[in-house]
Amino acid sequence: GESVGLHLPTLSVQEGDNSIINCAYSNSASDYFIWYKQESGKGPQFIIDIRSNMDKRQGQRVTVLLNKTVKHLSLQIAATQPGDSAVYFCAEKITGGYNKLIFGAGTRLAVHP
Amino acid sequence: DAGVTQSPTHLIKTRGQHVTLRCSPISGHKSVSWYQQVLGQGPQFIFQYYEKEERGRGNFPDRFSARQFPNYSSELNVNALLLGDSALYLCASSYFGVTDFNEKLFFGSGTQLSVL
Numbered sequence: 001g002e003s004v005g006l007h008l009p010t011l012s013v014q015e016g017d018n019s020i021i022n023c024a025y026s027n028s029a030s031d032y033f034i035w036y037k038q039e040s041g042k043g044p045q046f047i048i049d050i051r052s053n054m055d056k057r058q059g060q061r062v063t064v065l066l067n068k069t070v071k072h073l074s075l076q077i078a079a080t081q082p083g084d085s086a087v088y089f090c091a092e093k094i095t096g097g098y099n100k101l102i103f104g105a106g107t108r109l110a111v112h113p
Numbered sequence: 114d115a116g117v118t119q120s121p122t123h124l125i126k127t128r129g130q131h132v133t134l135r136c137s138p139i140s141g142h143k144s145v146s147w148y149q150q151v152l153g154q155g156p157q158f159i160f161q162y163y164e165k166e167e168r169g170r171g172n173f174p175d176r177f178s179a180r181q182f183p184n185y186s187s188e189l190n191v192n193a194l195l196l197g198d199s200a201l202y203l204c205a206s207s208y209f210g211v212t213d214f215n216e217k218l219f220f221g222s223g224t225q226l227s228v229l
Contacts, residue, residue, distance in 0.1 A: 032212070
């Protein structure tokens, strides 16, 4: 399939290093945030989520940080592996109502051995 | 268990034609959403359906329409295709259509539409 990351900012890291991907969200009324991973030819895959009443949430090798003051999200990936190479999107949503997610522009993560 | 399935995977059309894209949600999911992803950008919300009713519509022209069937599968229709409609069209499903901690949105692999 076509790459979704042709014109996106790229973060290049060495295998085993930690990665930090940043995202600025747009709506101060958003209260639920999600990070997705998208590999070439596939749809977005859920990684981790966080609500606005939290500032940090940890998963397996991933951590999401939320700073509501400056409307900023970050995704930290520990011990980055080649399989982590993909495009990463943050998405925001206003809880309740319907399922409209607003996606950020995306960042391509390239992991080098 | 099968995930969200979409058909066809690739499609080539010419300007002015009509296209129908199909989506089958995960078994048990009653809500289907459609997103458009232009190359190099994040997905953009087009529609959401829940229990066969439209629950939300994004900022897309009336050339875009959709429907949901009694078995919860869905079709996205686009009339009078323009070159700018070339994109990856993603379908996503969830149980009740209210994405939150307790209800994740699951995406299919999409239909790549090329308009020549």
